[in-house]
Each structure stands twice: as C-alpha cells, then as structure tokens.
Amino acid sequence: MFDIESVLLLSSTAILGLFAGAQIAEARLLVPAWKEMSADEFFAYYPAAGPRIHGFFAPLTIAATILPLVAVATGLIRGTQPAILFWILGVSTLAFFSTFFLYFKAANQSFTDRTLTDDELPGELNRWGAWHWARIGFELVAFGCSLVLLLIG
Numbered sequence: 001m002f003d004i005e006s007v008l009l010l011s012s013t014a015i016l017g018l019f020a021g022a023q024i025a026e027a028r029l030l031v032p033a034w035k036e037m038s039a040d041e042f043f044a045y046y047p048a049a050g051p052r053i054h055g056f057f058a059p060l061t062i063a064a065t066i067l068p069l070v071a072v073a074t075g076l077i078r079g080t081q082p083a084i085l086f087w088i089l090g091v092s093t094l095a096f097f098s099t100f101f102l103y104f105k106a107a108n109q110s111f112t113d114r115t116l117t118d119d120e121l122p123g124e125l126n127r128w129g130a131w132h133w134a135r136i137g138f139e140l141v142a143f144g145c146s147l148v149l150l151l152i153g
Helices: 004-036 039-078 083-113 121-152
Strands: none
Touching: 004 039, 004 121, 039 083, 039 121, 083 121
C-alpha cells in the first residue's frame, strides 16, 4: 500500500512530466509559428489566443507547483533521504514558477497591449523563447528529482 509521501511523489512526477511536456510542445510548436507571423498578424492573434493559452497553462502551472512543494515539505518533515533531492526539487519548482512574475507576466501583457514596436517584436519573441527554455530546464530538473525520489522510495 502507498503512503502519503509515495502518493505525493507519484502525483508530483506525473504533473511535472505533463507540464514539462506541454511546455516543450509550446516551445516547439507555438513559438516558431509566432516568429513566422508578421507583427500585424501576431498582434492581431495574441489578444485572442493569449487568454486561451493562459487558461490552459495556469491550472497546470499551479498543480505543478503545489504538488511538488507539498511533496518536498512532507519529505523534509519526515526526514526522508536523500534530502538534497527534495531541496533541489523545491528550488527548481520555485524557480520555474517565479519566471512568470520575473518575465512572462509583463512580456505577455506587452503582446496583448501591443506596447512593442513592430521592430522590437522579433527580439522580444527571441527573448521570450530563451526564457521559456530556461523555464523548461527548471521543470525538467524538478521532474528528474521527483522521478528519482519516487523510484528510490
């Protein structure tokens, strides 16, 4: 029978894998399509698509943040070893979550409000893509830690 820590790690691993996979799909499918659009096309598209994208990713992001952090707290409180993997899981989870507030919230709003010039858009999309891949990196580290903890637990 599974104990609460095992259930939390299984849930954490599953949601982190799903979230990272969805983020990779966004990076490989949406971002290249955005870069191929003219500025007028992109700025016409994004105000309608942005809320749908947010509506899809917000619940995943919240679940992919809360479940791992609860797993981390449970593992650390119980003294489960290796504690370092719980710490890395927690830090990487907070790191990917914080990118929304450090960059994506303002960048996405600038796309919606068209506060960028047409000439600034390509550079901002490149910057957005770089931040997105960094975020995916943190997600993959969290997923890896959660998976290892699940497998050794």
